[in-house]
Amino acid sequence: MSTQLSQTRWEKYRRHPFWRLVELFVERIFRGGGDSDTEGLDLGIGLVLTLLAIPGGFVSILLFDKYGSLLQWLRGQTHVDPLLIAFPDEYFFIVLAMTVTGAVAVWRWDTIFPDRRDYMNLAHLPVSSRTIFSANLTAVLFLVGLVSLDVNAASCVLFPMVVTAAQSKLIFFLQFAAVHAVGVVLASVFTFCAVFSALGLLMALLPARAFKRVSGYVRGIVVVYLVALLCTSFAIPDLLRRAQAPAPWWTFFLPSCWFVSLCQGIRDRANSAMMELARLCLPGISVFAVVALCTYAIGYQRHFVRIAELTEGPAAIPTARKWRFDFLERVLLRTPFQRGGYRFVWKTLLRCQTHRLILTGAGGLALVLGSQALMKAFEDAKSLREAALSADALSIPFIFTFLVIIALRIVFEIPVELRANWIFQLTLDPDRQECEPLARRIILLSVLPWVVAPTFAAYLYLTGFLIAVLHSLVVVVWAVLLTNVVLIRFRKLPFTCTLPVFKQHSIVILIAFSFGFLIYAGSTAEFESSALLQPVHMLSLLPVAAIAWYIPRYLNNGTIDLEKKLIFEESATRTVEALRLSE
Amino acid sequence: MLEAIGLIKRYASIPAVQDVSFTLQPGQVLGCLGPNGSGKSTTVKMLTGLLDPTRGKVLFDGRDIHEDLAAYRRHLGYVPEEALLYPYLTGWEYLELIGTLRGMPRNEIEKKVDSLLALFSLHPHRHASIGTYSKGMRQRILLIAAIMHDPEIFIFDEPLSGLDVTSALIFKNLVQALGRAGKLVFYCSHVLEVVEKVCTDVLILRKGVVIAHDSVANIGKILGQSLENTFLHLVDDVDTMRVAGDIVDVMRAA
Numbered sequence: 001m002s003t004q005l006s007q008t009r010w011e012k013y014r015r016h017p018f019w020r021l022v023e024l025f026v027e028r029i030f031r032g033g034g035d036s037d038t039e040g041l042d043l044g045i046g047l048v049l050t051l052l053a054i055p056g057g058f059v060s061i062l063l064f065d066k067y068g069s070l071l072q073w074l075r076g077q078t079h080v081d082p083l084l085i086a087f088p089d090e091y092f093f094i095v096l097a098m099t100v101t102g103a104v105a106v107w108r109w110d111t112i113f114p115d116r117r118d119y120m121n122l123a124h125l126p127v128s129s130r131t132i133f134s135a136n137l138t139a140v141l142f143l144v145g146l147v148s149l150d151v152n153a154a155s156c157v158l159f160p161m162v163v164t165a166a167q168s169k170l171i172f173f174l175q176f177a178a179v180h181a182v183g184v185v186l187a188s189v190f191t192f193c194a195v196f197s198a199l200g201l202l203m204a205l206l207p208a209r210a211f212k213r214v215s216g217y218v219r220g221i222v223v224v225y226l227v228a229l230l231c232t233s234f235a236i237p238d239l240l241r242r243a244q245a246p247a248p249w250w251t252f253f254l255p256s257c258w259f260v261s262l263c264q265g266i267r268d269r270a271n272s273a274m275m276e277l278a279r280l281c282l283p284g285i286s287v288f289a290v291v292a293l294c295t296y297a298i299g300y301q302r303h304f305v306r307i308a309e310l311t312e313g314p315a316a317i318p319t320a321r322k323w324r325f326d327f328l329e330r331v332l333l334r335t336p337f338q339r340g341g342y343r344f345v346w347k348t349l350l351r352c353q354t355h356r357l358i359l360t361g362a363g364g365l366a367l368v369l370g371s372q373a374l375m376k377a378f379e380d381a382k383s384l385r386e387a388a389l390s391a392d393a394l395s396i397p398f399i400f401t402f403l404v405i406i407a408l409r410i411v412f413e414i415p416v417e418l419r420a421n422w423i424f425q426l427t428l429d430p431d432r433q434e435c436e437p438l439a440r441r442i443i444l445l446s447v448l449p450w451v452v453a454p455t456f457a458a459y460l461y462l463t464g465f466l467i468a469v470l471h472s473l474v475v476v477v478w479a480v481l482l483t484n485v486v487l488i489r490f491r492k493l494p495f496t497c498t499l500p501v502f503k504q505h506s507i508v509i510l511i512a513f514s515f516g517f518l519i520y521a522g523s524t525a526e527f528e529s530s531a532l533l534q535p536v537h538m539l540s541l542l543p544v545a546a547i548a549w550y551i552p553r554y555l556n557n558g559t560i561d562l563e564k565k566l567i568f569e570e571s572a573t574r575t576v577e578a579l580r581l582s583e
Numbered sequence: 584m585l586e587a588i589g590l591i592k593r594y595a596s597i598p599a600v601q602d603v604s605f606t607l608q609p610g611q612v613l614g615c616l617g618p619n620g621s622g623k624s625t626t627v628k629m630l631t632g633l634l635d636p637t638r639g640k641v642l643f644d645g646r647d648i649h650e651d652l653a654a655y656r657r658h659l660g661y662v663p664e665e666a667l668l669y670p671y672l673t674g675w676e677y678l679e680l681i682g683t684l685r686g687m688p689r690n691e692i693e694k695k696v697d698s699l700l701a702l703f704s705l706h707p708h709r710h711a712s713i714g715t716y717s718k719g720m721r722q723r724i725l726l727i728a729a730i731m732h733d734p735e736i737f738i739f740d741e742p743l744s745g746l747d748v749t750s751a752l753i754f755k756n757l758v759q760a761l762g763r764a765g766k767l768v769f770y771c772s773h774v775l776e777v778v779e780k781v782c783t784d785v786l787i788l789r790k791g792v793v794i795a796h797d798s799v800a801n802i803g804k805i806l807g808q809s810l811e812n813t814f815l816h817l818v819d820d821v822d823t824m825r826v827a828g829d830i831v832d833v834m835r836a837a
Contacts, residue, residue: 020683024669031671120667124631125684126656308633309594 057154200295
C-alpha cells in the first residue's frame with residue numbers, strides 16, 4: 001500500500017521537468033555515459049547496488065570465526081575486549097568503504113557531469129541551463145547518499161552483530177553499530193567528495209582537450225592510491241594504536257586513519273594521536289565538499305554551457321607522432337596480420353580509458369605488493385646482498401609479470417566499439433591461426449623489457465653476473481610459460497569480440513589464478529632464494545618448466561580445427577547439444 | 584517572423600560566419616546550402632540559441648531571442664545533425680521525457696507519442712531501447728521529438744540522414760505541409776534535389792558568407808541552370824571530374 005502510494009507520489013513528481021531531469025541524470029550516472037551509441041555493459045541499477053553491498057557483507061560473515069564466543073573459548077580467550085579486537089576490523093571496513101566508493105566515483109567519472117549527449121538533447125529545450133545544473137547536482141548528491149549507504153549497509157548491520165554476538169546488552173550493540181555507521185558512511189562521503197573535487201578542479205583549471213588527456217592519468221593515480229590503501233590496511237591499525245601525539249606524518253595522508261580515530265574518539269578509546277586525527281574528519285569533509293561544489297559550478301560553466309562553442313570552434317590539428325616499428329616488423333612481426341594487429345592493440349590499450357584503468361589498477365597492485373616485499377626483504381637483512389637474495393626481493397619481478405600478464409589477458413577480452421569490428425571480419429582469414437602468436441608477442445613485449453632490464457641491472461650490481469643471469473632467465477622463462485597458459489585456445493583479435501559469457505568453470509579459473517599467484521611469485525622465489533646460493537640446484541626447475549611448457553601445447557594441439565577459427569562473437573556452451581540427425 | 588540580422592560568429596578571432604542576414608516568414612521554407620565548413624551548423628546553432636553570436640542578433644516576432652530564451656524555445660522544433668540519444672531509454676521513454684521537459688500535459692504526451700510513433704512506423708519498437716535502433720529509427724525519433732509540441736519554427740539540420748525511401752518521402756511531404764500550414768521552416772541539407780523540391784527559398788553559404796539568397800525559382804532563372812549546377816558554380820572552385828580522375832589514379836598506383 002505504502003509502496004503504491006510512494007509510486008503515485010513519484011509519478012506526480014516526475015511530471016515536473018526538474019524531477020524528470022533528476023531521474024534522467026541518476027539513470028545516466030548508473031547506466032550511460034560516453035559518446036558511444038551502444039548500450040554497453042548495462043547491469044541495471046538494482047544489480048549494481050547489490051554488487052556494491054556484497055564486499056561489506058561478505059567480509060562481515062567471514063569474521064564470525066574471529067568473534068564467535070565458543071571459538072574464542074576453545075582458543076582459550078576467556079576475557080576478550082570486543083572493542084579492542086574490533087579495532088583493526090573497523091579500520092578495514094573504513095578502508096573498504098573508501099575503496100569501493102572511490103572505485104565507483106572513478107568508474108562513473110565520465111557520467112558525473114552532463115556531457116555532449118545531454119547538451120544535444122536538452123540545450124535546445126525550454127529548460128534553463130540553471131535547471132539542468134541544479135538537477136544534475138541533485139542527482140549527484142543523491143548518488144553520494146545512495147552509494148554511501150549501500151556500500152556500508154551490510155557492514156553496518158552484520159559487523160556490529162558479529163562483534164557484539166557474545167554480549168548480552170542490546171544497548172552495546174546499538175552504540176557500536178551507530179558509531180561504526182558514522183565512521184564508514186562519513187568515510188564514503190569524504191572519498192566521493194575528494195574524487196569529485198579532483199575532477200572538478202581539473203575541469204575548472206584545464207582547457208577541455210587537456211582535461212580529457214589528463215583525466216585518465218588522474219584516475220589512474222586515484223586507483224593506485226585506493227589499491228595501496230587496501231593493501232596496507234592490515235599493517236596500519238597496529239601502528240596507529242601505538243602512535244602518540246603528535247600524530248605521525250603519514251597518518252595525514254591516510255584519511256582512513258582519521259575516520260577510525262573518530263570512531264575510537266566517540267567510544268572514548270582514542271589515544272592522543274587518534275584524538276588529533278579525529279579532529280580532521282569534519283573539516284576535511286567540509287573542505288572537499290565546498291571545493292567540489294565550487295569547482296563543479298565553474299566546470300559546468302566552462303565545459304557544459306560552452307559545448308556548442310567547443311565543438312564548433314576550429315579544431316586543433318594534432319601533429320602525427322610517428323612510431324617506428326621497423327625493427328619489430330623485421331624481427332618479430334612477420335605477417336601483415338601481426339603488424340596491423342600489433343599497432344591496433346597497442347593504440348587501443350593506450351587510448352581506451354577502461355583498459356588503461358584496469359592495467360593501471362593491476363600495475364598499482366603490483367607496485368604495492370612489490371613495495372611490501374621490498375620492505376620485508378630489508379627488515380631482517382644484514383647486507384644488501386642478503387636482502388637481494390631473500391625470497392621477498394626475488395619475488396618482486398614475478399609479482400609484476402604475473403599481475404600485468406593476467407591484466408593484459410583480461411583486457412583483451414573487453415571489447416571496444418564492437419560495431420567497428422566489421423573491417424576485421426571482412427579482411428581477416430578466420431582459418432589462419434595468428435591470434436595467439438600475436439597476443440603472446442604483445443604480452444611479452446609489454447612486460448619483459450620493463451621488468452627484466454631493471455632486475456638484471458639490480459642483481460648484476462648487488463649479486464654478480466651469474467646470479468643476475470640466472471634470476472633474469474627464470475623471470476623470462478616463467479613469463480613465457482604463464483603467457484602460454486593464459487593463451488590456451490585463444491582465438492580472437494583483442495578487443496574485437498563480444499564479452500565472454502559466464503561459464504561454470506569461470507570460478508575455478510579465478511581460484512586457480514589466485515593459487516597460481518602464490519606458486520608463481522611465492523614458491524618460485526622461495527626456491528630461488530635457496531637454490532641461487534648453489535646455482536646447480538637451479539637445474540631442478542627444468543622439469544617443472546618442461547611440464548608447464550608441454551601442457552598448454554598438448555591442449556592446443558588437441559583442439560579441433562573448428563575451435564581454432566577466429567571468432568568475433570562468444571557463444572554460450574550448451575550443456576546438452578541436440579544432434580538433429582533427422583534434418 | 585524570424586529574422587537574422589548581421590550575424591557574425593568568431594572563434595578566437597577566426598570568423599566562422601560573417602554578416603549573415605535573412606528573414607523567415609510564416610509559410611516560408613528556407614533551404615540552407617553550403618559545403619562543409621561553410622558555417623551552416625554555426626548559423627543553425629545561433630538560430631536555436633545554442634550559440635551566442637559575436638555580433639548581430641536573431642529576432643523572433645521582433646524580440647531578441649536571448650531576452651527570453653526559454654520562451655523562444657517553446658516555439659522551436661529542432662532536429663540536430665547528429666542523432667545522439669540516450670541509448671538506455673526506450674523510444675517511448677525518450678519522447679515522454681522530451682514532452683515532460685517541454686511542459687506538455689501528460690495525456691497529450693501519451694496521445695501524441697503513440698500516434699506519431701505509429702505514423703513513423705516505430706510503434707512496434709516503442710519499448711525497445713534506443714541502443715538497439717538503427718540510424719534511421721533514431722532519426723525518426725528525433726523528428727517526432729521536434730514536432731510533437733506543435734512548434735511555430737522548425738529547424739532541421741540534415742534531417743534525412745539514414746532515413747529509408749518511404750520515411751524520406753513522408754518527411755519531404757511533411758516539410759511542404761508545414762510550410763502550407765504557415766510554419767517557419769529552416770532546412771539545412773547537402774541533398775540539393777530535396778532542397779530544390781521542398782524549399783521555397785534558398786540561402787547559399789560559402790566560407791561563412793551568404794553568396795546567394797533568393798527563391799529557388801529565381802536562382803535557377805538567373806544562371807539558367809539547375810540548383811546543383813548553380814551550387815557548384817557559386818560555391819565550389821573544384822573541378823570535380825578532375826579530382827575523381829586523380830582519385831582513381833592514386834588508387835591504381837602501386
